[in-house]
Amino acid sequence: MSKLFKINILLMVISCIFSSAVVAQSETDEKAFIRFDKGLGFFDPDSIFGINIRFRMQNRVQLTTVSDDDLTIEKTEALVRRLRLRFDGYLGSPRFTYYLQLAFTRSDQDWEGSHEPNIIRDAMIYYNFSDNFYIGFGQGKLPGNRQRITSSGSQQFMDRGINNNEFNIDRDFGLFAYYTLFGNTMPLNIKAALSSGEGRNSPSTDNGYAYTGRIEWLPLGEFAHDGDFSEGDLEFETSPKLSMACGISFNKNAKKTLGQRGDFLINPHNITSLFADIAAKYMGWAVYLEYINREVKGSAWDAPAQNNLYVLTGEGFTAQASYCLKSKYEIAARYSMVNPDSEISTVEPKARVTTLGLNKYLNNHKVKLQLNVSHREDQLPTGTTRDFQFGFQVEVGI
Numbered sequence: 001m002s003k004l005f006k007i008n009i010l011l012m013v014i015s016c017i018f019s020s021a022v023v024a025q026s027e028t029d030e031k032a033f034i035r036f037d038k039g040l041g042f043f044d045p046d047s048i049f050g051i052n053i054r055f056r057m058q059n060r061v062q063l064t065t066v067s068d069d070d071l072t073i074e075k076t077e078a079l080v081r082r083l084r085l086r087f088d089g090y091l092g093s094p095r096f097t098y099y100l101q102l103a104f105t106r107s108d109q110d111w112e113g114s115h116e117p118n119i120i121r122d123a124m125i126y127y128n129f130s131d132n133f134y135i136g137f138g139q140g141k142l143p144g145n146r147q148r149i150t151s152s153g154s155q156q157f158m159d160r161g162i163n164n165n166e167f168n169i170d171r172d173f174g175l176f177a178y179y180t181l182f183g184n185t186m187p188l189n190i191k192a193a194l195s196s197g198e199g200r201n202s203p204s205t206d207n208g209y210a211y212t213g214r215i216e217w218l219p220l221g222e223f224a225h226d227g228d229f230s231e232g233d234l235e236f237e238t239s240p241k242l243s244m245a246c247g248i249s250f251n252k253n254a255k256k257t258l259g260q261r262g263d264f265l266i267n268p269h270n271i272t273s274l275f276a277d278i279a280a281k282y283m284g285w286a287v288y289l290e291y292i293n294r295e296v297k298g299s300a301w302d303a304p305a306q307n308n309l310y311v312l313t314g315e316g317f318t319a320q321a322s323y324c325l326k327s328k329y330e331i332a333a334r335y336s337m338v339n340p341d342s343e344i345s346t347v348e349p350k351a352r353v354t355t356l357g358l359n360k361y362l363n364n365h366k367v368k369l370q371l372n373v374s375h376r377e378d379q380l381p382t383g384t385t386r387d388f389q390f391g392f393q394v395e396v397g398i
Contacts, residue, residue, distance in 0.1 A: 051089035056397025136176040143191035143214035161336030163316030199260035208253025314340035349378040
């Protein structure tokens with residue numbers, strides 16, 4: 001292959017990337033996304049093979065003060081928070097689809113939780129029986145709380161609430177099923193998963209599994225462009241929209257302190273998580289409420305004399321509201337809290353975070369600027385700490 005030919009091919013690819021339409025991404029349960037007007041798409045003329053390529057990155061600066069009285073900057077973070085490459089497509093038939101997502105930054109690979117680079121975030125194969133019923137096999141997001149299911153690229157704030165951070169069930173490997181009833185009037189989405197219970201990229205499994213189920217009801221009809229899984233009303237719904245959901249997950253013989261996440265335990269625990277959330281939108285206004293509870297059978301402690309580990313049990317709540325102007329400037333506010341169970345309250349603080357956000361959507365959630373100011377309070381029997389966080393983030397993707 002000549003050098004000139006290679007250069008021409010490279011220029012053609014670059015031209016395709018920059019000529020691709022940059023539009024809002026809608027990710028509902030991370031289903032394979034094979035519309036070639038979004039991202040960079042290639043497909044076989046005989047429709048035997050198709051692939052859609054997308055990327056996104058989040059560049060961030062965040063400052064944390066010594067306290068809410070002393071505004072001296074104690075900690076500075078300047079980093080690429082997320083850098084992801086995503087592939088969607090089909091093989092042989094549009095019914096048989098796949099979805100792969102890779103992460104390339106240290107903060108996005110869960111180094112702190114797993115102490116190893118988890119490059120693979122999602123690796124799913126789907127079979128679509130119809131528009132209302134499909135199943136998936138592989139590693140992907142469990143149907144837990146709405147804020148975790150919603151892509152980090154479709155969030156109003158730089159990070160999800162602390163309620164989600166402590167109690168979400170994240171990703172797992174297993175069999176997933178999704179079914180929709182009454183799709184033309186009042187959709188009822190039924191979602192279930194049978195998974196290993198070990199979380200992302202686990203090197204081994206035991207004889208305990210995780211059983212997860214979620215039901216969503218949209219009594220006022222579907223949101224525009226799957227807006228029930230995209231924060232803020234950027235579509236300016238012309239009629240009120242509402243989604244109410246609840247779910248449960250039981251992880252038998254969980255090996256980690258947070259179920260599918262966290263440090264490894266010596267003694268497996270049976271963990272139950274409950275979820276409930278509501279999302280509503282109308283004419284630029286958006287409201288979101290979420291509650292999560294995590295319980296464990298027996299003691300939350302795991303051989304405290306040996307390793308001082310415990311399952312983080314308790315409950316959390318998040319409430320957020322926003323208004324988006326026609327100019328695509330948005331004002332948002334959020335309150336998020338975590339209450340650990342009394343058994344672990346001496347080591348796990350009660351936490352409260354209040355956040356104000358100002359967003360500018362240059363191309364909906366695909367290209368946006370985010371400015372956040374947060375106040376955090378952590379309360380332990382030994383004392384209370386409070387501080388401010390100031391953050392700025394730019395997100396770009398195709």
